[in-house]
Amino acid sequence: xxxxxxxxxxxxxxxxxxxxxxxxxxxxxxxxxxxxxxxxxxxxxxxxxxxxxxxxxxxxxxxxxxxxxxxxxxxxxxxxxxxxxxxxxxxxxxxxxxxxxxxxxxxxxxxxxxxxxxxxxxxxxxxxxxxxxxxxxxxxxxxxxxxxxxxxxxxxxxxxxxxxxxxxxxxxxxxxxxxxxxxxxxxxxxxxxxxxxxxxxxxxxxxxxxxxxxxxxxxxxxxxxxxxxxxxxxxxxxxxxxxxxxxxxxxxxxxxxxxxxxxxxxxxxxxxxxxxxxxxxxxxxxxxxxxx
Numbered sequence: 001x002x003x004x005x006x007x008x009x010x011x012x013x014x015x016x017x018x019x020x021x022x023x024x025x026x027x028x029x030x031x032x033x034x035x036x037x038x039x040x041x042x043x044x045x046x047x048x049x050x051x052x053x054x055x056x057x058x059x060x061x062x063x064x065x066x067x068x069x070x071x072x073x074x075x076x077x078x079x080x081x082x083x084x085x086x087x088x089x090x091x092x093x094x095x096x097x098x099x100x101x102x103x104x105x106x107x108x109x110x111x112x113x114x115x116x117x118x119x120x121x122x123x124x125x126x127x128x129x130x131x132x133x134x135x136x137x138x139x140x141x142x143x144x145x146x147x148x149x150x151x152x153x154x155x156x157x158x159x160x161x162x163x164x165x166x167x168x169x170x171x172x173x174x175x176x177x178x179x180x181x182x183x184x185x186x187x188x189x190x191x192x193x194x195x196x197x198x199x200x201x202x203x204x205x206x207x208x209x210x211x212x213x214x215x216x217x218x219x220x221x222x223x224x225x226x227x228x229x230x231x232x233x234x235x236x237x238x239x240x241x242x243x244x245x246x247x248x249x250x251x252x253x254x255x256x257x258x259x260x261x262x263x264x265x266x267x268x269x270x271x272x273x274x275x276x277x278x279x280x281x282x283x284x285x286x287x288x289x290x291x292x
Contacts, residue, residue, distance in 0.1 A: 042239045043258035043289040044276060045069035045181070045202070047101055047150070049087035050078035050264060058263040064090050066272040068288040069097040069258060071148045071181070074129035077103035077111025085136045092142035097288035099181060102129040102167075103150035111151035112218075119166035126170030130178070145290045146179035146200070147171055149188075157188040158214070164188035168195055179290060184255045185213060200289045203256035205235045205275055206265050208247045213254070216247050224262075228271050232278040235259055239284055257289040 048060045049072040057078065064070065070091045073079030079087075091098050103111035105125060117125070126147075134144050149157060149167060157164035164187045171178050172195060179198040182189045189199045206225050208216040216223040225231055238244050238256050246252045261272045276286050 039285070040239065040283065041285045041287050042256060042279065043068050043097075043200075044261065044272065044279075044286050045071055045099070045148070045258050046261050046263045046268070046272060047071045047073070048091075048263050049073040049083050049101070051083045052078055052080050052107070059269050060087055060263065061090060062269040063261075063263055063272055064094040064096055066269070066276050067096060067261070068286050069099055069146075069181075069290075071099045071101035071150075071260075072133060073101045073150070074103070074133050076105045076125065076129055077101075077107060077109075077150050081132075081136075084133060085139065088133070088136045088142060089140045092137075092140050097146070097290050098133070098137055098142055098144050099146040099148050100130045100133045100144050100178075101148055101150050102126050102153065104153050106152070111153065114152045114156055119162050119169075122163055122166040123170045123173070126167055127174050130170070130174050134174075144175075144178065145288075146181055146198075148181040148202075154182070155215075158183050158186040161187050161191070164191050168192045168197065171197060181258060181289075183214070200257040201255040202258050202260055203235075203238050203244070203254045205231050205259050205261045206271065207262075209244055209252050209254075211246045211248055211250045211252065213252050222247055224265065226266055228267065228274050231271055232274050235275050236278055236282060236284075239279065240282065 044067045046063050046067045048063065048070045050057045072084060072087050088098060104115035106113050106115060130147060137144050157167055167188055168191050171180060179200055180192045181200045181202050184201040193199045204215060208222050208225060210216055234244055238254050242253055243251050244254050261268055261275065279286060
């Protein structure tokens with residue numbers, strides 16, 4: 001099966017695409033008739049394990065019945081050991097791919113505040129978080145397959161080379177086989193690819209886009225989209241056409257190995273199920289990007 005590859009404006013510059021991995025072009029099965037319709041597959045991911053003690057956030061158990069990848073908090077922005085272990089076990093039981101959702105050390109701010117730490121300190125923080133989740137996964141016979149930074153860290157390393165390199169150094173130090181899930185055109189994706197890591201590009205189901213392809217800041221009106229029909233229409237267009245309408249009405253080109261539904265969004269479970277049903281009704285399968 002070959003996955004759909006959609007080129008972003010940054011990808012078109014030729015510096016962020018690994019053609020050997022994404023398999024652009026015709027069928028990957030030898031002898032297949034070229035006139036046959038190419039199968040399309042996309043990953044559906046969600047942030048999980050973000051409860052803490054008696055404070056509960058999201059319905060991870062229900063989401064694990066729908067998504068193909070789970071970004072599990074590692075204790076620095078949310079989550080605690082009990083929540084981490086429970087979420088990892090649930091993912092393993094449902095055959096869901098496990099990713100480390102690493103962050104700045106900011107529990108009070110839910111990882112949405114920038115932390116101006118030295119690169120070596122950030123590298124140590126990321127190694128610590130990945131290692132903690134790997135230990136939990138090992139305890140239930142599962143494994144961590146990729147890393148997805150969270151919140152302020154995710155946004156910062158899209159443009160900040162110092163912190164981006166610190167994250168890449170951490171991933172390489174602990175396990176260079178881990179994939180990295182990030183925004184198309186990000187600085188961290190560029191560095192990671194040059195360092196030989198597997199880089200996967202992410203689109204967002206329930207977030208509005210700016211004309212330059214970045215996400216509308218959560219502080220602005222319209223940043224989060226809650227209408228299920230609107231979201232499913234947007235995701236289908238992202239996956240099948242490689243385009244999405246920006247907040248100003250213009251069209252943005254996107255590349256989507258994976259589509260994120262935020263687990264803490266209102267109606268996240270229903271939205272994820274609706275997205276999956278809509279994709280499957282149009283012949284698009286939902287499967288993890290790992291192993292394609």
